[in-house]
Amino acid sequence: MKKYYPLVRTLHLYFGLFISPFVLIFSVSVLVFNHAGFFDRLTPVKAIPVERIKLDGIPRDTSDLLTAKAIIAKLGIEGEIDFISIKEDHISFPVLKPGLRTKIEVDTRTDSVRISRQEEGTLRATSYLHTMPGQHNARLRGNSIFLKIWKLLADGVVYLLLLLTASGIFLWWCLKVERRLGLAAMALGVLLFSALLLLIF
């Protein structure tokens, strides 16, 4: 087992260093989710003055998503289209980037567009990233390049985190002096884990 120690240690160190900033995003965002009221007071959302633009025709495409994409391309706006709401003479949809929410409202009778933006800040950017791609609107999700990349990164981080837990156990087991205390720490963790699940279910 000892002969694998240097290799496992090297992998644990490099993979750990690479994913650590992403794990920080996930960890900080947990605190933001759990204490939304506090963080709302700490960093309130800032509304940016509304912009009104008249387009020379609303680009129509074969699907709602493609139409929405064509509209934001015409407006020079980039981001992830969250969902699309289409009414008789209205198309509206939010375009999101971590920390910035842009709402596009198009009046199809007059070709006028109302653009409202909210600067949500860095902390909300972490919570947005934490929830993405998520379980909702799977059909639409990943319509921007950044979210496609983030999706891969988020998955990669989780797989590497699982690998790190395995390599961490291996490295700990090789350190004989830490075995007893390590077993106690693990047992305590299992105890708390089981107690919490029993309490909930």
Added chain:
Amino acid sequence: MPTTPLAKALNYWNRKLHIHIGLFLLFFIWLFACSGLLLNHSSWKFASFWEEREQTTTLTRIQLPAPLDSALVIRQVVRQLGIAGEVSEIKMTLDSVDFRVTVPGYGRNLHVDFRNGLCTQKAFRFNLWGKLRTLHTFNGANKTHPESGPNWWVTTTWVLAMDGIALGLLFLCVSSWVMWYKVRREFGWGALVLGLGLLGAGYFVFLLRMV
């Protein structure tokens, strides 16, 4: 560079805590990693839960309190039905009150009719995959009233546990940087790897909204 006794002690405890906090959090990390993957891959057939949910509807006669205050009615109904959970989505009218009582993987939508004293309970129960998913996001947060925290003590306990796990993970990250810094000559690529990670994460959190 000479190492002071304080730096030595800090390094010693940093390494020790990195190992043991990591081991302590092991099962929590597995739980949140796996449930996170499930949430991001709703198309995974083996983990489908929505179609497999069990649904039941029951009707129960309820003793209503004299002043029809929503909090009082909800407390009374929950007590009489012998149920517990996070209460949300309360809608009160002159004739009725609607609310939801949730436990991860098990939800009850309740409708109490004040005119006939009947409580209609529509319950849904998820399988293990559904329970895992809902556990990941279960924090009693109210989107419309973020100031109001959880209203069930078990949710509060779970939220505290999630906070603790998040802080533990923060510590594991920072302690790993300290540990690498100590052996940076031996692991020279560490600066590049950490730099890449920081650059990638920083781009998403700080830069993306500016471009």
